[in-house]
Amino acid sequence: MESKQHLYLVDGSAYIFRAYHRLPPLTDPQGTPVGAVYGYTTMLWKLAEDLNKADGPTHLAVILDKASTSFRNELYDQYKAHRPPPPEDLVPQFPLIRDATRAFSLACIEEEGVEADDIIASYARAATRQGWDVTIVSSDKDLMQLVGKCAEPHDGVEGGCIDMLDTMKNQRIDVAEVIEKFGVPPEKVGDVLALMGDSVDNVPGVFGVGPKTASKLIQDYGDLDSALAAAPSMKKGKLQERLIEHADLARLSKELVTLKEDCALPVPLDDFKLTAIPPEPLAAFLSRHGFTSLLKRLDGGHGSPERATQLNPSKPVTMGVTPVEGAARQSLPDWPAPDLDSYTCLTTVAQLDAWIARASDARVVAIDTETSALDAMRADLAGISLALGPNDACYIPLGHGGSDMFAERPTQVPLNEALQRLKPLLESDAVLKVGQNIKYDINVLARHGITVAPVDDTMIISFCLDAGRQAEGIGGGHGMDELSERHLNHKTLTFKEICGTGKKAIPFGEVPLDRATRYAAEDADVTWRLHSLLRPRLPQESGTRIYERVDRPLIPVVAQMERHGIKVDREKLAGLSRQFAETISALECEIFGLCGQEFTIGSPKQLGDILFDKMGYKGGRKGKSGQYSTDQAILENLAAQGAEVANKVLEWRQLTKLRSTYTEALQAAINPTTGRVHTSYSLVGAQTGRLSSTDPNLQNIPIRTEIGRQIRDCFVAEPGNVLLSADYSQIELRLAAHMADVPPLKQAFAKGEDIHARTAMEMFGTVDRDTRGRAKTINFAILYGISRWGLAGRLGTSADEAQAMIDRYFDRFPGIQRYIVSTLELVRERGYSETLFGRKTWFPRINAKSQAERQGSERAAINAPIQGTSADIIKRAMARMGPALTAAGLNEVRMLLQVHDELVFELPEGDVAAAAPVIERVMAEAALPAVSLDVPLGVEIGSGQSWGAAH
Template sequence: MTDAAQIAPEARSPERAVRKGDHVFLVDGSSYIFRAYHALPPLTRKSDGLPIGAVAGFCNMLWRLLRDSVAGEKPTHLAVVFDKSATTFRNALYDEYKSHRPEPPEDLRPQFRLIRDAVRAFDIPCVEQDGFEADDIIATYARVACEAGATTTIVASDKDLMQLVGNGVTMYDTMKEKRIGRDEVVEKFGVQPEKVVEVQALIGDPIDNVPGVPGIGVKTAAQLIAEFGDLETLLSRAHEIKQPKRREALIENAEKARLSRKLVLLDKHVPLDRPIDTIGVHDPDPKRLVSFLKAMEFNAVTRRVCEAYGLEASAIDADPDLAAPGAGTSWHGVTGFTPVQAESEAPAAGRGSRSAAMGAPQTRAGTYKGAENTVAPQAAAPADASGPTPGHKAGEVAARMRAIPFQLSAYETVRTLERLDAWIAEAYDLGLVAFDTETTSLDAMQAELVGFSLCTAPGKACYIPVGHKGEGKGDLFGGADLLPDQLALADVLARLKPLLEDKGVLKVAQNFKYDWMVLCRHGIHVAPADDTMLLSYVLDAGRANHGMDALAESVLGHQSIQFGHVAGSGKSFIGFARVAIDKATEYAAEDADVTFRLWQVLKARLPAEGMTTAYETLERPLSTVLGRMEQRGISIDRQMLSRLSGEFAQKMAGLEAEIHVLAGEPFNLGSPKQLGDILFGKMGLPGAKKTATGAWSTSAGVLDDLAEQGHALPARILEWRQLSKLKSTYTDALPSYVHKETHRVHTCFSMASTTTGRLSSSEPNIQNIPIRTEEGRKIRAAFVSAPGTKLISADYSQIELRVLAHVADIPQLRRAFAEGIDIHALTASEMFGVPVEGMDPMVRRRAKAINFGIIYGISAFGLANQLGIPREEAGAYIKKYFERFPGIRDYMEETKRFARSNGFVTTIFGRKAHYPQINSKNPQERAFMERAAINAPIQGSAADIIRRAMVRMEPALEKARVSAKMLLQVHDELVFEVPDEQIEKAIPVIRRVMEEAPHPAVQLSVPLQVDARAAHNWDEAH
């Protein structure tokens, strides 16, 4: 019999009477589950993909309570209290009570029972009773402790428990490491704890569907209770209220207020199934605890427990009832589900950690509908939980969101601080709010705020105008005077800042990076957040448009208001600041409403499609990293660019004269029609193609083909076009992007613009500057470091070939990379039978072209053009290549087969790239999709690796006390600005983070290599 089997199913705490001087800790477990879930990155058990993130956070919190202390105090008595059922005595009073709550996330459901198992494994009383909420049980324990002369700490931040504060009872907000006493209650409610129920009865609670009195907010309620003493006195004298609307509201809703008081008043006399004397603190049975932790595969906590009790973990078996039945078993029974494994266990609770104990959202206990009634408390969590699959549940959520109508007239324009406070309070209670900013510009570094929108439920949204202006003369954004009846921007920012920065409230936005940057300029650092654009991107890259309007239509079946319909377009554009506030409310509040609903649908799809880890590790954390990079910008040398513009103009003039001579007549080089007439009409060159309009095609591909055939005119046209593009796009345009305040250029990085996960940049595009031409290198040289610093360019060496060697399992390539052999020389040696030493550079060049061409599915025609050789010879090279490296051919064929069957391919980190047209009947389209599908796992994995490096880079540099600033990302390259005296210290850190970026999720079979150097400009550093 194993150790686990010998352990009793539940140990009972020793009886210890509560007396004066004791300290009773009561943990509101029902709300803590959701805090742990929202605060921690989603974790899955490695052996079977069982979601365990909330369980991990809970275990860390329990270990801290037992072994350390909370706010310098240790408990003598301790219990974790849960809601047992969804129906309580309050439902008998009001059948609509808590009826509007959303379903709990699918990946949280199996964790409810596991958390109860965790509490029992720690030998901590797990208390729950039918017919009563956890808050009522806590209230009763607190009363009994108070009568015995003991002090009580309620480990929670739920506002409903604040009515208990006083007489030796305090609360402890683990998120903020802050005690909540009388002063804090007064700060929140405006009244002493004894009067909190009176205020709550007036304001109601939209989360629990407590009606209250419409139009009464916290401040008004506190004033009324201060004046009249209590609710019943207020209602009996409501006719004395001077304000007509307030008076009428109180008279008409008096019974609702009385009902609300009954609903929010906690029952302090619950007939406790487990007396307080039986919850005394004692050490757990360490073997039983280790058995549970090993079953959950919590290695870090297991190690700490074993160290504390002097145990050998290897001598204790995992609990067989909870351990995974076998590797590869899917926790929800969805065929083919292969979750990306958790990369690390939840951190131990403590100051500054992101454990549930410290960074947990203030989600209301039981915020999700029926959350505590979804499982039997005593049951173990099966690996293949029965019931609706996550995919089915995600479909139900989508149907529910589509079924709720959009009612523009229901959106509220917030014109008073009291109403704003009410919306903020509702967001706190929900632990979730969708938000959006309305501004004067798409440039986050220049945009001015015009308004905010908030949404706390489908169909329930508001708009807060702050910067709308009247009709101005000659001013695009209106006159200098603001329209009346708007809140002051400073007041709104002061109110919103605590909410938007509160770690306990999840903020949801569409294209979050933009809003984050705008608000950063006002001293607000929004966190934590989900981005619906990135949720869509990680789920549907390659098969969907991730813009809000497109998502509203495809996901919600809703045609949203177009920006141009309210702000105008073209010559009729007026800017959002001049949009009438009623129209602005409809547009902005609808945006927040759409965002809230999209989040409900898309978030539910993550676990259903096995994409949670990809989102949490590759997308979500990168937004703010890129935002900071964009904020920093980079310096440019304007004088150098001016000189280059002049130089390019002279070269272009010389080429233009030469072209006119070759053509035999002058013509407009920028006119495709005139050029086509010269090349194919007058000169009769071969390869003529017509466009859809009937004109001759003069695309780059057509001109390349002609130039390869030795025709001078198209070759000169290509040179002229290249110089023209460099001049107009960079040397002429870059100075116009210099910010007037920072005096630097701030590019914009887009995360959801490619199928493979590669970033793109715009305004200006710094990723398309050619590096293999002299002119391109000169432009890079114009990007310079600030005085006293240098630029460090850190570039992955041949990363895509290294990824190919790993995924295709090519022994020769793996060996070459491991031994540091020139990979192109090795390929040439394998193919052409020549020694690596003393190899002809031309032979190596051909091997290099094949190596990189194969990744992109190059054809014999393409390789022939690139190397300037006959197509037959190029075809022979490719054939020989596959003979020498058969694993590459196998990889390509298997990838195409998988893509045809599934419509997507995956990177080594679980990112999906969709190619829905891969089975197209059009041969050209099908071939293009096949080449893209072959390349995507390679390019996408490389993109994922540098994303992972970027997410980890700033913490690593901070830990090493290096003040390097990451400025740019160009595919496989990162650019930093570093003080001169820290160069030598920075480079090793940068290299290490980049080279170890795949770990621990993936151990590549080949080493990564990063080349890094420092210089005063980007070209010299590269």
């Protein structure tokens, strides 16, 4: 029995415009524009080649529009009246595109008086009556009326059925997808389209009726005629009035959107049979138009010149890259290049509602906010951009207009009304919101009463896949500009290009709407593309576990911590700042006295000249610039030689840095509305996965010095509350004991012993203040891959003595040495290290020829699995903390800060006794059940009126 025939009908017009926008202008040897021709050729080549190889498709034809008018213009003279003419350089390419189709020996069909959709419908129905299955290659909503139509069996022939294929998304469209999009089955889509109209084709519809209302009317009343007939008995209101007033337009619209299924068939179906692409006349066509790269591929026997397209996907296409040195570029889907002029600016409620309906149907929407400042807690909202696909993006201006009260404000949807309409979409569990650093957008919108969820973040997905990787000439960052250039080969508009720089810079809210739309919608468009490209790599490259179990759940948690902020005592800060200023001034006088002259202490050149040329200290070394180095190691070496001035300079440096970074900067950072300081956490700031804190940085306050405690004392609780600090005790050493399998260290931790004392006993045979201090230094230094010279500098010994200590340490704890050796071997082989939870950190310079580069990578690679696992564990604890506290009835406990291995909370004083054991349990069990450790995770907890008292 002959196998069933399967006809593919390609909506060629859609291919043409996608091809035109995909490539920059090109001309052939005769000077004719051929950019669209080239793009169309590559797209059609790939489609035909894959269809020929796929299991099932047997026939193919490309259907084109022959003219701009059809029988519908006789029904309604305004039909498609508002469509702009095609671009001037595209017009001469239309006949060449037809030539290209025929060069593939594919049928190219077009007829006067009817549209391509009607020809497609007629061929599709004719083919199904012959028992063929039909796939329409398009995403046109009008054609969705045909989906699921099956011919009745007759004369022993089983009727065929129709579906659609959207090659842009590699998605099959069947009855279920149509119902999901329109809320009605395919046979009722025309009724919905008749009610909602179509602004692109100028189908009038019923004014004010959008997709959701149209869908509900057809669901409730069954069809268009029934809905119109029921209008007089409907509840009085605008909808009733409009249905009655525009009933005739709705019936006309139904005629306009209904596909003609009985057009004459100019070419028999059997002539559409799909075979391998013959070399001629394709070679002649490629040669004539100068498509040499495609010609070479044809000559080389390659069926496809460009990107892969899977035409019969049972699952979404998964794309990935091979883990090699550098951030390997992956093949792009068959997308058009970003076209900044294709984006829409939504300035009316009707436009906004239509987009919200489309986004709700799409289930995935990229989102980006434009604001007046980088601080999410102070920024005013200027607008929101959305994207549903390549070049399918919009900008919603909400706060545009000059700052002057007399400045003219452009037409835009009022802020509160727009947000009220957007809120259900942004909070819907059924719609995934995708952002680039979406934590910022979450916080901006949270201040307007919107809780954005669920979310995906392209920046964090990139970090989970490529932390540490670099692309040649681009870098290894995870910002949008770098990701766009690296993965999409597209250079994005910059903020400076739109808003200017220096004195001429303007706020984004004053940017004209056309320019603002280009910039803002591009961000959403690029974010959508990056998500479609990077998200499928997670399961292929074993990134799903770290993203879904560690990083993604943390996004809303960290956003909420930033909004909480922490209270600082301004008066205490100011007093401490004055105290520092006095001490700094006194130190300057002492330094000038010791040096015999005044100079700029903060100038490395002046300081170096005085220390080594004037005062004659040894150990000075000049760099390439010709000036002496005066870094901390140099000054500490001089201090060890007895140079008092070096100690004074080190103290001066520390105080001036603390004063500028904390006691002065923190006062300026107090939010005038909340009275609190709101730091910003980056989930991609540290290569090992640790959170980093900026604006202000609250993670670098000295921990064990009196000055550091004084600064922490300035962080206080609100009246009636206290601060609680929960700190992992020696977590990296505990993890090292587990990961390196070191029985003596595991036993010591299990018994609750002083690990540094245990190491001192193992190393030196005795425990006192000196040996314990040395053991502590060695414990941490070894885990950071320190060299003998580095250890010698820290312990104040010779390099040989330091090497002897390292050898003795490895002799007593051989598991540590095995861990270091095996870790380096794995990283050299694979290019990356891995935490216990699967977080990869890439080290592209691990095999570098430069010894300095190679050794630097080796030191980092030794520590990355341990420090990264520590970061993963505290992140898991943070994500679990809120639900655990809520379950315990502790709803007023708020997590405020994360500082490396420490979490800081604010809570009512009376809740400390109940909250402390919950917090300790969550932190101690954070690794479970994914990882079961051989050592307990110790947690130290303290509380007090200030951070200093609690720490």
